Amino acid sequence: MELDLWWLLLFPAFFALGWLAARVDMRTVLKQAKALPAGFFKGLDALVDDKTDVASQALAEVVRQEPQSFDLSLTLGKLYRKRGENDRAIRLHQSLLDAPDISPEMRERMRFELAQDFHKAGLVDRAEEILQGLLSGNMGLSARQQLLDIYQQDRDWLKAIETARELRTDAHSFQHEVAQFYCELAQGELYRSNSGKAREYVAEALAVNRKCVRASLILGDIEFALENYPAAIAAWQKIEKQNYAFLSMAAERLFDAYEKLGKPAEGIALIKGYSETFPQLELTDLLYEKVATYEGEARALSVTREAVHARPNLTGAYRLIEAQMGGLLTQEGRSDAELVRALVLKYAQRLTQHRCRRCNFRSRAFFWHCPACGEWESFSPNRSEG
Known part of the structure; x- marks a missing residue:
């Protein structure tokens, strides 16, 4: 009973101390606020x-x-x-x-x-x-x-690599950035036709980040420049496992390599397979052009129609209209088709853009390094509408 009485006496004391502390804090805040100039x-x-x-x-x-x-x-x-x-x-x-x-x-x-x-x-x-x-x-x-x-x-990439490695933590490994820095070095050496040094930098990029798509693209470019076409094809085909969204950037390179080997049909079959497996890839224009060259306009129209129905888009619609303009149209019909085609192309060029996943910056050109927010590998390889 005595213990209960003591608790009853302590409760008001606790409330009084809390009220006093609040008063002291409030007086301090008000004093500091009055001391600040207007x-x-x-x-x-x-x-x-x-x-x-x-x-x-x-x-x-x-x-x-x-x-x-x-x-x-x-x-x-x-x-x-x-x-x-x-x-x-x-x-x-x-x-x-x-x-x-x-x-x-x-x-x-x-x-x-x-x-x-x-x-x-x-x-x-x-x-x-x-x-x-x-x-x-x-x-x-x-x-x-x-x-x-x-x-x-x-663009001092060697110092950037050293500094990024010093900044590395468990939360941020900088592997994507460092791989891109090595790719920048490799690209520079490739422009100077120094294939050996370029290959070394590509190997460093893949050692840091084995899923670096850009490194595989450059490696394929090195092999293609040296006329090692099977090796170039092998390098570019690795992109499917690294990040299949970038296959749209490798597709024309792959066809060119098959064409150099005298196997354009295999190149077309590969691109068509990519288009069917990954309909979100931007391959309609390339597919139409290559099929029309080697298999005729009728076959190109059929393949393009399949691709556009799988992934409806303005660019594909433009190609469909263009492919059918050579048909049996009246003079007025042809004039109408040309008007619609021009209108579709205009809006396709305006709306179809690459977009940065981080800051939503949009551009008709693709960048490995976003010019707005500075993020690496944030640009979508396939353009989107809207």
């Missing part, structure tokens, strides 16, 4: 409304009133950089570095921001120099990530 809230409101010009002016006034507000100064510098006012960002961060009472941690942050200012301003060498000096400190991870961006921008 311009801070004006700048914050402008940021919410995405009015960066108003925000930068308001925050600049606050920084003048509170010169020791380093965090606020960092925010202002980022605003200048976002607005393209790189000179102002550089001057601000350099002046903050000259402050006598800045802590070592804050000095590293300021140097990192200054490196980003120089990078944005196009002074890449100065940015790299600063970032290299930050690698052993608290900003080492961020500095390496920034250096990786710089090396990719400068």
Whole structure:
């Protein structure tokens, strides 16, 4: 009974302590809020409304009133950089570095921001120099990530490979990126007709990522250039197991190799098989062209009709109309067919695009490296409508 009475007495005490703590916290918040200049809230409101010009002016006034507000100064510098006012960002961060009472941690942050200012301003060498000096400190991870961006921008693929490997963690292995860097090196050597070195880089890419489609494409190109057509075919056919969606990029290469071997019928049969097995592949145009050349227009029309019925699309519809225009049409009928064909082609060209899976950037051209978000292997190899 006595224990129960003690508990009854303690409950009000706990509530009183909670109320007192809430009052103390609220008083602290209100005191801090009153201490902030009015311009801070004006700048914050402008940021919410995405009015960066108003925000930068308001925050600049606050920084003048509170010169020791380093965090606020960092925010202002980022605003200048976002607005393209790189000179102002550089001057601000350099002046903050000259402050006598800045802590070592804050000095590293300021140097990192200054490196980003120089990078944005196009002074890449100065940015790299600063970032290299930050690698052993608290900003080492961020500095390496920034250096990786710089090396990719400068197409310094060997340094990019080294940096990506230093950034590797269990959460992000960078295997796709490193494989692509090796592919960039291999592609460069292939352009210079240095097949041996190109082959070495391809082997490195496949060692890092055995499912690297681009490496198989380049390996096939190397063998084709050396007239090793069976080896080229074998390299390109591996793509079916790596990622069958990229077969549309290898299909014409495969046919050319079979044609060089004097076996165009086998090439057509292979492409037709891919089209039937994977109707989502963009093969209608290629199939129509090759079948029309070797088997005649009538057979090309039949094959194209099958492909379009399996995967209806504007490009296929254009081919169907074109294939049937040579039939028994009246003058008016032919005129109508030409009008419809031109209209379908116009909308097919406008709507049919490659798309980045990460940022949804669209382009009629294919990229291994998305020009909008910088992601590798994110572009769809087959164009889509809409």
